[in-house]
Amino acid sequence: MQKIIAANWKMYKTRAQAAQSAASLAAGLRTVPAERCVLVFAPFTCLDVVAQAFAQNPALACGGQDCYPADEGAFTGEISPAMLLDCGATWALTGHSERRHILGEDDALVARKTIFALEKGLNVMLCIGEKLEEREAGNLSAVLERQIHSVFEAMPEGQSLDGRFAVAYEPVWAIGTGKVAGHAEVLEAHAVVRTLLQGVLGNAAERLPILYGGSVKPANAAGILALDNVDGLLVGGASLDAQSFLQIVGV
Numbered sequence: 001m002q003k004i005i006a007a008n009w010k011m012y013k014t015r016a017q018a019a020q021s022a023a024s025l026a027a028g029l030r031t032v033p034a035e036r037c038v039l040v041f042a043p044f045t046c047l048d049v050v051a052q053a054f055a056q057n058p059a060l061a062c063g064g065q066d067c068y069p070a071d072e073g074a075f076t077g078e079i080s081p082a083m084l085l086d087c088g089a090t091w092a093l094t095g096h097s098e099r100r101h102i103l104g105e106d107d108a109l110v111a112r113k114t115i116f117a118l119e120k121g122l123n124v125m126l127c128i129g130e131k132l133e134e135r136e137a138g139n140l141s142a143v144l145e146r147q148i149h150s151v152f153e154a155m156p157e158g159q160s161l162d163g164r165f166a167v168a169y170e171p172v173w174a175i176g177t178g179k180v181a182g183h184a185e186v187l188e189a190h191a192v193v194r195t196l197l198q199g200v201l202g203n204a205a206e207r208l209p210i211l212y213g214g215s216v217k218p219a220n221a222a223g224i225l226a227l228d229n230v231d232g233l234l235v236g237g238a239s240l241d242a243q244s245f246l247q248i249v250g251v
């Protein structure tokens with residue numbers, strides 16, 4: 001399976017800074033190894049700039065960090081899937097831990113966003129992951145099951161997911177903390193996610209990429225990427241600097 005290396009720029013970068021970073025990535029990734037696909041989840045205000053910089057290279061794509069589940073309407077401050085597509089984005093993140101735990105999104109809203117974005121033609125990366133207290137209470141599997149099932153219970157029959165859907169396992173305690181999950185913890189969680197996906201999708205689950213995210217850096221990226229059931233990386237802080245992200249992509 002092609003490995004996806006994804007950057008999450010969070011709420012960083014002006015349009016000029018985004019243009020500079022995207023140009024550096026496009027230059028550094030002129031020959032992306034065939035087994036890699038590179039995504040940048042940029043702030044809404046920079047998406048057109050990033051999409052333009054990536055336009056000549058089919059191995060590079062950009063996405064929104066969120067989207068609202070409606071075509072249009074009185075939803076002040078929100079951005080629809082159609083608006084993302086209009087800016088040149090082809091992906092959306094849903095359920096990022098900062099949206100779940102800082103902005104208060106629950107499983108039901110994450111499910112609505114995921115399904116609506118897929119229906120409207122975006123590819124979706126669904127983020128899931130447990131808080132430290134949930135892990136310490138022995139609830140890792142139960143949390144991942146709840147987060148995955150809430151999406152699949154609401155998914156219409158026959159929704160095509162091949163090449164359009166990925167899951168990012170991001171333990172909340174590892175995001176932005178510098179505390180990367182150990183290899184044994186990544187292996188355990190990714191095996192749980194694969195089994196849960198098999199339960200809802202059968203054999204098709206083998207083709208769904210499962211990414212790891214949480215304090216990935218150039219020094220630890222290759223080791224995590226080589227683990228069973230790790231089909232890519234979602235990188236926050238270390239993706240803000242183009243050279244550091246290029247090292248993680250492995251070029």
Ligand code: PEP
Pocket residue numbers: 008010170174175176177178213214215216234235236237238
């Ligand atoms: C993220 O924002 O999804 C993330 C994993 O952040 P960091 O790499 O900084 O932990």
